[in-house]
Amino acid sequence: MKGFKMTQAAAIAATAFAVAAPAFAQSSVTLYGIVDDSIVYQSSQTNLAKTQAGRSNVKMASGIWAGSRFGLKGAEDLGGGNKAIFQLESGFNINSGAQQYTNAMFGRQAWVGLTNPAFGTLTLGRQYTSYYTLMAPYSPTNWLTGYFGAHPGDLDELDTIYRANNSVVYTSPKLYGFTVSGSYSFAGVPDSVYQGSTWSAAIQYSQGPIGGTVAFTRINNSTIGGGVYGDSSTTNTAGQSGVSAVTNGYQGAQAQNRFAVGLGYTFNSAWDITATYTNVQYIPGIASKFTDEAVFNTAGTVLHWKASSAWDFAAGYSYTWASKANGITDAASYHQFNLSQYYSLSKRTGLYALEAFQRANGRTLANPSFPNGQVNAQTAANATIGDGFQTTPSASRSMFAAGVGIIHRF
Secondary structure, three states: OHHHHHHHHHHHHHHHHHHHOOOOOOEEEEEEEEEEEEEEEEEEEOOOOOOOOOEEEEEEEEOOOOOOEEEEEEEEEEEOOEEEEEEEEEEEOOOOOOEOOOOOOOOOEEEEEEEEOOOEEEEEEEEOOHHHHHHHHHOOHHHHOHHHHOOHHHOOOOOOOOOEEEEEEEEOOOEOOEEEEEEEEOOOOOOOOOOOOEEEEEEEEEEOOEEEEEEEEEEEOOOOOOOOOOOOOOOOOOOOOOOOOOOHHHOOOOEEEEEEEEEEEEOOOOEEEEEEEEEEEEEOOOOOOOOOOEEEEEEEEEEEEOOOOOEEEEEEEEEEEEEEEOOOOOEOEEEEEEEEEEEEOOOOEEEEEEEEEEEEEOEEEOOOOOOOOOOOOEEEOOOOOOOOOOOOOOOOOEEEEEEEEEEEEO
16 A cells, blocks of 8 residues: 555656656657669750751659658747748659759759748748749649650759749748738849849639649849859859750840749549649840840640559640740740659559650740851741750750659658
8 A cells, every 4th residue: 555655646746747847858860861863865966056967865863753862851849839940852763863952962853941830931041932832732743744745845943853042932821811921032243133043923722622823933044254144043064044945045144033822622532633834034135146036835634543542544735835035936946745654563662654745836046155156046946845855955846755763861
């Protein structure tokens, strides 16, 4: 009986101490990653300078379904609903072991911030813009991948490759179905807060089966450095953002504007559809390789079918056209068709297959850096599927590509 009383007293004391003692902050750090590899067939290939004849090619490609990467993310509970959060993410090529970005170990993401469910999230570092983050649910890359399914040249930044250095990003909590977000990226140019900076804003509505986003972003490309276009805050490497096989003639833009609308509807647990419209403007300046504004429009849609717990299928179509092209009357246009098939071997491992076809029409500006290139020189538009064939577009107006691969998440 005496032992029982002592045990009971100890339990009461322990309970009282637990109630009186302050709660210790909870923290967590997670190591995660993706390993993705595939074999790709391309019907016609030339280099970006168009100095090689078109020939088919079979090659291995890393990170097609989702970019190969590893990362660390964590959170610490600060009390009162506040949390400190961070994320460090590094991309790599599984076939060569090389870093995705030279001299940038955490080139995919590197940021730290604070979050509160009542007030929203504020983060600082290299990260996605508000434009991309809120448009992402309606991007064609979700089921068609960026490599095959991004709109030609990824003109509208709906693939995951656009990340902004020196960024401050705020995203509100969801209220009555609405979420708003804004971001600003400092360039650090002396005597200017404009050159090289990037800003974006977006508003998203998501309630039940319906969702949609309206977003805008502006890249103010720096023109310092001997009159040669400089490194903008959103540049992935040492070049200018938004330069691709589609837009080679529009290098050195003073600014780039992107406006986007995305819509989505979920019919049931098996079917959903998304649609997007984007308008992209390349504005010339003193260091530009062109003399008049260029405007590209893209309309696209993706239908996704989850046939079973293991199978996913998707089909997509997009049409890109230049409504203003530096005085070109027969301006370039691109029809792109995509299919994808995904089979889950487990929650972490899957097999996939992708097919795409593109037809290009009209004319565009030639890259003045090509041999014998001239400013404002015109050339026939060549096909370049998605975002994965930027440096190896087709040697003709048509292009077919297919790939099979395996992905594992950890």
